[in-house]
Amino acid sequence: MSLLTVKQLNITDTQTHQQLVNGIHFQLEKGETLGIIGESGSGKTITCRAIMGLNDPRLQVEGQIYFDGVDLLQLPNQLLRQRRGGDIAMIMQQGSRAFDPSSKVGKQMFETMVMHTDLSKKSIEAVLIKYMQFMKLKDPEQILQSYPHMLSGGMLQRLMIVLALALKPKLIIADEPTTALDTITQYDVLEAFSDIKKQIDCAIIFISHDLAVINKVADKIMVMKAGVCVESGPKEAVLFSPHHDYTKYLLSTKQKINHHFKLIMRGEGHA
Ligand SMILES: Nc1ncnc2c1ncn2[C@@H]1O[C@H](COP(=O)(O)OP(=O)(O)OP(=O)(O)O)[C@@H](O)[C@H]1O
Numbered sequence: 001m002s003l004l005t006v007k008q009l010n011i012t013d014t015q016t017h018q019q020l021v022n023g024i025h026f027q028l029e030k031g032e033t034l035g036i037i038g039e040s041g042s043g044k045t046i047t048c049r050a051i052m053g054l055n056d057p058r059l060q061v062e063g064q065i066y067f068d069g070v071d072l073l074q075l076p077n078q079l080l081r082q083r084r085g086g087d088i089a090m091i092m093q094q095g096s097r098a099f100d101p102s103s104k105v106g107k108q109m110f111e112t113m114v115m116h117t118d119l120s121k122k123s124i125e126a127v128l129i130k131y132m133q134f135m136k137l138k139d140p141e142q143i144l145q146s147y148p149h150m151l152s153g154g155m156l157q158r159l160m161i162v163l164a165l166a167l168k169p170k171l172i173i174a175d176e177p178t179t180a181l182d183t184i185t186q187y188d189v190l191e192a193f194s195d196i197k198k199q200i201d202c203a204i205i206f207i208s209h210d211l212a213v214i215n216k217v218a219d220k221i222m223v224m225k226a227g228v229c230v231e232s233g234p235k236e237a238v239l240f241s242p243h244h245d246y247t248k249y250l251l252s253t254k255q256k257i258n259h260h261f262k263l264i265m266r267g268e269g270h271a
């Protein structure tokens with residue numbers, strides 16, 4: 001049995017009657033990373049939020065989302081909330097939004113750990129510090145005593161990953177987790193992402209616009225356009241011998257940008 005099976009997922013805006021996601025299906029095995037790519041507005045985020053049960057109520061979700069054999073769309077809200085954060089963790093684009101500005105980050109992380117695990121206070125602290133070290137966060141004790149505004153976007157993003165790791169979920173959903181970061185921090189966070197599976201045994205769904213990023217982290221890829229999946233398969237097949245015109249277009253655009261960048265670096269480009 002797969003860890004996650006999404007079948008015939010449809011998402012409709014009940015106010016405009018517009019169908020935003022149409023017949024999406026995919027499977028994710030234990031330990032696998034699925035990369036989702038596609039243009040802005042293609043439905044990547046609402047597909048993943050549907051798995052978490054986090055979409056705006058005006059968006060009607062239909063289909064089946066089997067997680068560990070249980071259809072999440074049939075679960076009452078309270079049980080779904082328990083799954084969320086315990087079995088499934090989500091890392092969003094902006095770490096700063098995930099934290100309450102009025103309370104110290106350590107306190108917030110601690111409360112989440114108490115809610116979703118049976119660990120003692122001492123063990124929680126030890127596990128948070130262990131993963132903070134893994135995420136190359138210096139002076140963990142001091143960071144835990146800080147308010148969110150005292151930390152950079154990159155640090156808050158790393159803390160979200162620390163929390164996701166500490167909760168030992170079966171599935172981590174990362175929605176453009178590096179987009180808001182500068183290039184160097186982005187690189188560091190990505191490196192850590194590719195090492196996550198050495199730390200915990202989990203599956204990952206990783207959403208990104210960036211094909212290079214997807215190439216680094218994913219085992220298989222789903223390409224979305226206007227609410228439908230236009231192509232999916234193992235990473236090598238999708239990136240190196242794509243079938244659909246849209247995937248070919250995405251790849252050729254990427255190649256053009258890379259070529260242009262190389263010319264600029266050699267002083268031959270017209271920026
Ligand atoms: N709460 C909402 N109410 C109505 N429409 C919504 C809502 N949230 C998203 N949508 C619409 O659903 C479609 C898919 O949005 P989604 O955020 O999933 O795109 P995306 O692929 O994640 O794009 P991006 O790459 O920009 O993050 C868009 O047309 C968007 O306008």
Ligand SMILES: [Mg+2]
Pocket residue numbers: 044045046175
């Ligand atoms: Mg999105």
